[in-house]
Amino acid sequence: MTAADPRYPLDLVGVGIGPANLSLAALADDQPDLRTAWYEQRPDFRWHPGLLIEGTTLQVPFLADLVTLADPTSVWSFLNYLRHQRRLFPFYFAERFHSSRAEYDDYCRWVSEQLPALHFHHRVDAVRWNAEHAVFDIDLTPLGRPDEGGATGRVHARNLALGIGTAPHVPEQLRPLIDASATAPVIHSAGYLEHRDRLLAAGHVTVIGGGQSGAEVFLDLLRHRPAGAERLHWISRSPAFSPMEYSKLGLEHFTPDYTRYFHALPEQTRDQLLSRQWQLYKAIDADTLAAIHEELYRRSVAGGWPDVVLTPGVGVRTAGRIGAHQLELHLDHQPDGGRSRLLTNAVVLATGYRERPLGSVLAGLDADIRTDAAGRPLVTRDYRLVLDPEITGGIYVQNAERHTHGVGAPDLGLIAHRSATILNALTGEARYPLPERTAFTTFGAGAQPEAQGSQGARGARGAQETGGPEPRAVAPLPPPRHIPV
Ligand SMILES: Cc1cc2nc3c(=O)[nH]c(=O)nc-3n(C[C@H](O)[C@H](O)[C@H](O)COP(=O)(O)OP(=O)(O)OC[C@H]3O[C@@H](n4cnc5c(N)ncnc54)[C@H](O)[C@@H]3O)c2cc1C
Incomplete structure (x- = not known):
């Protein structure tokens, strides 16, 4: 048979x-x-x-x-x-x-x-x-x-x-950056380790995304780029680099009891709830945030500030390539409505996954x-x-x-x-x-x-x-x- x-x-x-x-x-x-x-x-x-x-x-x-x-x-x-x-x-x-x-x-x-x-x-x-x-x-x-x-x-x-x-997700406005044959690397965080050496060698690197993957990639690059010449940018659309909810009662959202309750709700209520619960699963582990701060602090001890920019509340409006070695990001600063232009030599898209x-x-x-x-x-x-x-x-x-x-x-x-x-x-x-x-x-x-x-x-x-x-x-x-x- x-x-x-x-x-x-x-x-x-x-x-x-x-x-x-x-x-x-x-x-x-x-x-x-x-x-x-x-x-x-x-x-x-x-x-x-x-x-x-x-x-x-x-x-x-x-x-x-x-x-x-x-x-x-x-x-x-x-x-x-x-x-x-x-x-x-x-x-x-x-x-x-x-x-x-x-x-x-x-x-x-x-x-x-x-x-x-x-x-x-x-x-x-x-x-x-x-x-x-x-x-x-x-x-x-x-x-x-x-x-x-x-x-x-x-x-x-x-x-x-x-x-x-799930599969790696790249938002629409960032897709013009994707070109595997180009010199300036643009990679999704899902492929980070494979491209790490190229990223460490790049003149300036930008990490886009304020979730756990973005934080881990930023920390790893920070730890391995030269002190005082880190040349790193980390931006996130979220209003803050927020810690993941990890309290004992907060974690009860990950129980079969909560699943049963959620499943019985009307569709619209479920959708509204999910969009409000991002801190349960889209934020950053508090230990990773602490490790980033620790590394930045350690690098400031001899005087001067590390050459990094960490900015939450920033969305990428449009993006493109300039020649072989440069990438251009047009940014919207959400809290104050400001706009700016960022030139960089490599981008890590820590932009998540979709089912x-x-x-x-x-x-x-x-x-x-x-x-x-x-x-x-x-x-x-x-x-x-x-x-x-x-x-x-x-x-x-x-x-x-x-x-x-x-x-x-x-x-x-x-x-x-x-x-x-x-x-x-x-x-x-x-x-x-x-x-x-x-x-x-x-x-x-x-x-x-x-x-x-x-x-x-x-x-x-x-x-x-x-x-x-x-x-x-x-x-x-x-x-x-x-x-x-
Ligand atoms: C970096 C990372 C860390 C994570 N860490 C945690 C964590 O610490 N704790 C936690 O709770 N969650 C974590 N998650 C979330 C989640 O638990 C994992 O993503 C987990 O891998 C999901 O398992 P899965 O089996 O559903 O899917 P996947 O692990 O994505 O496996 C799906 C598999 O299906 C295969 N496949 C797809 N289509 C076909 C096809 N047509 N034919 C044959 N094969 C196919 C794919 O090749 C893939 O191997 C993490 C996610 C990521 C990205």
Whole structure:
């Protein structure tokens, strides 16, 4: 029996292997009755390689690994990775609650190298509904060398999990700067490390963007350019270089309780809330801000000020190239309405990421995906797209549901819980029992009772919404497996 035969479909196919689908694959691996396959276009697992800057850490505790917050007994936990690496004691003495980014990347790769159903170097091109066999037809292109051997063509599955993540975003007015062949480098922060040497060698560098990536790139350049001749500019549209909300109760916005509350709100209210919550996820970690100040202070001790300009409240109106070596930015100073012109030799666009459009994979199902007033897909509470009722298979999304599930959608702290929710919905059983309450805060006017059955996004009703029955009873979990160490 082969997944290439629609009569014997897989239970679940995952598209993309970032942390989100890797978490789902890890939890699914402990469900021996589930037949799954996972496809990733990259040759192997890499987590934001362009920003693995030395010294950067996760912004979530190590407990927010791929599995622990749903199943602390899983062999795919961060602690078991350390055990496997024989580094448990050093980790214990290091007392590090926030692991380095490089270590998280290495941990995920360790998991990815052992899960048998993962296929790297495969791009998923298209998905269609096959009504005759009630399965999804999934078209793949192997990207490796022919001798690497890859599953060509088509596989079939009853359910799909889209974990295609985000792609670097460049605002319209900055696009004229992009020209890979030009001498003066203009790069998105996602590719920072690859171009770092060119940036360090440039006469003057401008970093655009006041989020975490902009701060990290600015700090790294500052630390490595000569004292007194830093020649760095850092500008941000935000009114201040603001710290990320990291209070204990503030963090409860990243709980399943808050997600449930948010999901039940009307679309317009959700949109208004999201636009006001930027400090929960778009601002800068306070330690990074402190490190920048520390470095600037250190450089001023011998007298004189470092040659840097840090200005919030500045937007780029237009931008262009002047000859081979210069870039020109026309700036609007928002608080006072002033305008200025900045000449620079290199630009780092720390302008963020946008969710990859689902249409890049699901174009064949466009007419079957139910959308909200703004044209975005409706997503049930258990992360299932609301589809035409004729389509009986489920399409689950990970990290494409900020508009329906709130600020927690991209957060690593919620991925294990989301994966468990998806597996429970898909199997119709509480394979992973989940806590009923996760926050001390009561969100909304009254308590949020655990609803019986999923609440679909407003305006969506019908069988598709429930994403399968709610968990019925706690099924006994299989005994933990052990990886030889
Ligand atoms: C630098 C950086 C640091 C971050 N740090 C944190 C943090 O500390 N804490 C936190 O909570 N969040 C953090 N985030 C946010 C978020 O958790 C991460 O972006 C995370 O990687 C999201 O995981 P993902 O699996 O959804 O998507 P991605 O990691 O983007 O993975 C998606 C994958 O899908 C693949 N893909 C796309 N289309 C196809 C296709 N058609 N076929 C096959 N493969 C495909 C892509 O190649 C990619 O590998 C950070 C984000 C960035 C950019």
